[in-house]
Amino acid sequence: MFSVFVLRTGIRDRRAGYVVSVVKAGMAAAGLSAGPVRPALIDLTRQGYDSLSTLIARVPAV
Structure with a gap:
């Protein structure tokens, strides 16, 4: 799970404002539209x- 967190924060920290972008893209990758x-x-x-998308595919379903 730690590697998932590190990868996510690595994506998030690439640009200012990417926090919102990561959440919306994560929802889209999971099949839910956030616009x-x-x-x-x-x-x-x-x-x-x-x-x-690769990161989300590695996380076990709950």
Whole structure:
């Protein structure tokens, strides 16, 4: 679980405002739409989204 946290914070810390972007992208990767981030925030890059999707796939379902 620690590696999951480290990877998530690594994605989050890449840009200012990415906290919201990570949450919304994580929900989208889990199949739940949270809509786009509001302006002046930006969505995760494709690489960030792919990393987050891989991370979510590794977490056991509850």
